[in-house]
Each structure stands twice: as C-alpha cells, then as structure tokens.
Amino acid sequence: MKIIISEFMGAAAVAQLQRNFDVVYDPALVDQPDALRRALTDAHGLIVRNRTQVHSSLLAEAPRIKVVGRLGVGLDNIDVQACASRNIKVIPATGANARAVAEYVIVSAMMLLRRSFLSSSQMAQGSWPRNQFSEGHESGGKVLGLVGFGGIGRLTASLAQGLGFTVIAHDPGVSAASPVWDEAGVQPVDLSQLLDQAHVVSLHVPLVDSTRNLFDAETIARMRPDAVLINTARGGIVDEAALAMALKEGRLAGAALDVFSDEPLTAENHFADVPNLILTPHIAGVTAESNQRVSQMIADEVAKSLNN
Template sequence: MRIVISEFMDSPAVDTLRADFDVQYEPDLVDRREDLLRAVQSADALIVRNRTRVDAPLLAAAPKLKAVGRLGVGLDNIDMPACAARHIDVFPATGANARSVAEYVIATVLLLLRGAYHASAQVAAGDWPRNALSNGREANQRVLGIVGYGGIGRLVARLARGLDMRVIASDPILTAEDPAWREGLADRAELDDLLRQADAVTLHIPLTDETRGLLNAERLAGMKDGAILINTARGGIIDEAALANALRSGKLAGAAIDVFDKEPLAAGSALADVPNLILTPHIAGLTEEANTRVSDMTAQRVAHALRAN
C-alpha cells in the first residue's frame, strides 16, 4: 500500500511507515499542486498538515484513497463531507500538541502583561527606559478568559491556575451540567460577559460559519480596556483590521496572533506595523516534543487504518 506525505513530518515516524508501506515523503509537495494531484492517483493514504487542500479536485484525483492523516487538529483544509461520502477515514492528531499550544498561550500572556521585553535595542544602545517599563502587570489574580473549553482550553486553565489567575471560560457546546465545569478550573461565562471581565482572552475554537468574524469591531470594543488577546486557534475568527484599530487606539494593550485569515500573511496587511502586537507563523503547536507526538500518533492511526482494510 502507498502513502503520500505532502508536508513536514518527523523523520522517525516516516521511517516507521516506510518499514511496512511504500512512502512518498516530499514536504514541499504542498506547494506543487499538479505534482500532488499526480502523486495521489495511486495513494491509499495521504498525510497532511494545515496547508494541503484536501478538496474535491484532490479527492477526484485519488480513487484509491482510504485514509487522510492530519498532522494537527484543525480540519478546515479537509472536505469532511466529501471524505465521509467516499468512506475515507480522517485522523487528526487530537491532543498531541495541546501542551505546546498551552505553553505558548501562557508565555505570551506573561510577556504581554509585563510589557518589558521589547527594549533590548534601546538598552544596548545606552538608553535606560526604566521608568517607561516599570508599570507592567502581574498575572496574579488577573482574569483569564478562555473561549472554547476543550482539551487545549482546559490545559491552559490548569497552567493559569498555577499562576494564581482567575479563569473564566465560554463554550456554547458545553452545557452548564457538563463534567468539565466540575473540575473547578474555570467558571462558566457567556462570551460577551467573558470579554467584559477578562484581562487576557485566548481563543481555542474551530473556524466555522458561526465563528468566522466572531471577534469583530463590536466585540473588540466590548472587551475590557487594556486587555490582551491571543489567537492560536484559526485565522478568520478575529477581524484583523478591527484588531489593528483596537491596538492603535489603546483599547487593547497587546495581542499575540499565530493564525491568520490568509496564510502566509501578505506583506502590507492590516496587521503590519501595529504596536504591541506579536505575530508568529502558525507555530504555537510546533515544538520538538509536539512534532514527535503528532507524527507518531498520525503514523500509528494511518497504519492501523490501512492494515484494517
């Protein structure tokens, strides 16, 4: 059986698959669409990250496809109804990069609250902006608002509680009786109430028709003055132009954005040259440890599916 891997995967996991399957591993195949369509013609399985579009043309080009492995958790690049119609199993690496994302969130919360880590060039040049950097904020007793209280959101809550933060969370899928709330890590709140109360807000929800543009200009205006915002979920959930305006006006004190409506982020976008804004290239879930966990889980699940067929 043949497996095509179109984006980066940890080498030991690739080698494990090669022991039992014919593997075509080309991490730049995602950028060569015609080559990718030719490659999947004889593929029994395809392994992707978030950039490979598993859409109708690709599925039409892959008549033998039985499984799609997703090196991550988001599924918005995969046509799930079309896969279901073809009885193609889709395997996300659920939970494998949760720790990496959660630590990214906590690190950026601390960095943005303190606001003291952007002066290296000034200090090295002989300036001494001590007074300007003496009014940073502690995480202790600050309110962290988590939008989306799944596995990653709950891990963020656990780490935040270790910093003595108060945690509130919003998740329309979880009823008030859901066992998640009985853990006592976070208090349940409606989204707009959460935005009004939270000193820091972090997003952990999928991109759907309901969540696209969820944090628009109106909702950003309803956030607590001086709050910070972190998005490691999906681009498109935040109105990027409205976020830029909220940062420039001082309504928000800072933001860290790891995901964008269009990736890579285009030069000259609305988020260019915005103060107190950290931009990272969709790497919150990527660490040495997470890459190993994600790759191993995906390899195991795809191999099991192929052997079962």
C-alpha cells in the same frame, strides 16, 4: 500500499512508515499542486498539516485513497463531508499538541501583560526605556477568559491557575451543568461577561460560520482596554484590520496571533507599525516534543487504518 506526505513530519515516524509502505515524503508538495495531484493518482493514504487543501477537487485525483492523516487537530483544510461520502477515514492528532499550545498561550499572556519583554529593539538601539516598561502587570489575580473549553482550553486553564490566574470560560457546546466546570475550577460565563472581566482573552474554537469574525470591531471594542487577545485557534476568527486599529489607537493593551486569515502571511497585511503585538507563523502547537507525539500518533493510526 502508497502514502503521500505533503508537509513536514517527524523523521522517526516517516522512517517507521517507510518500512512497511511505499512512502513519498516531500514537504514541498504543499506548494506544488500539480505534482501533488500526480502523486495521488495511485496513493492509498495522504498525510498533511494545515496548508494542504484536501478538497473534493484534490480527492478526485486520488481514486484509491482510503485515509487522510492530519498532523494537528483543525480540519478546516479538509473536506470532511467529501471524505465521508467516499468512506475515506480522516484522522486528526487529537490531544498530541495540546501542551505546546497551552504553554504558548501562557507565555504570550505573561509577555503581553508585563510588556517589558517587548523592549529588545529599543534596548539594542541604545535606549534605556525603564520608565516606559515599569508599569507591567503580574499574572497573579488576573482573569483569563477562554473562548472555547475543549481539551486545549482545559489544559490552558490548569497551567494558568498555577500562576494565580482566575479562569472563566465561554463555550455553548459545554452545558453549564457539566461536571467539567467544577473539576477544572472554572466558571462558565456568557461572552459578554467574559469580555467585561477578562484581562487575557484566549481563543480555542474552530473556524465555522458561527465563529467567523467572531472578534470583529464591535466585539473587540467590548473588551477591557487593558486586556490582551491571543489567537492560536484559526485565522478568520479575528478581524485582523479591526484588531490592528484597536492596538494602534490604544483601545487594547496587546495581542498575540499565531494564525491568520491568509497563510503564509504576506507583506500586504495590517500589522506594520502595530504596537504590543506578537506574530508567529502558525507554530503554537509545534515543538520538538509535540511534533514527535503528533507524527507518531498519525503514523500509527494511518498504518492501522491501511492494514485493516
């Protein structure tokens, strides 16, 4: 049986699959749609990350496909309904990169609250901005507001509590009567309460109709002016132009974005000369350790699915 891997995957997991399957491992395929379609004509499995668009038109080129493995958890680049209609199994790497994302949130929150870590360029130019960066904040006693309280949100809450954060969360999908709130020591609140109270707002929701542009100009304006916003979830949840304007005008203290409406981010974006902003290329969930866990999980599950 043949497996196509169109984005980067851990070497050990690829080698494991190559021992038992005909494997085409070419991370460049994500940017070569015609070559990808040709490769899929006789493929039984496909392994992707977040950039390969597994939609009905691509699936039409893969008549033998049985399984799609996702090296990550978000499925907005995969037409799940189209897969289901053809009995194609979709396997996300649920939980395997949670620690990496949670640590990214905590690091970003502490950097943005303290602000002094953003002084490197000025220092390298010979400045000594001691007064400018002496008004940063500690994490102890601050409120972290989580929008979404799934596995990653819960792990983020646990790490944050160890640093002295009080954690609140908004998730309509988790009943206020659920025992998970008491177990986690987290208070469930509505979104308005969260925006009023949180010094750090971190997003942990999928991109669906109800969350698209959830943090638009109006929502951002309801945040505390000394708050920071972190998005490791999906591009499209935050209105990037509205966020950039709020930061430029000093109506928000800072932001960290790992995901964007259009990826890769191009030179034509909203973020030039925006202060107190951290931008990273969709790598919050990607570390050496998490890549090993994610790759191994998907290799095992795709192999199991094809062998059944």
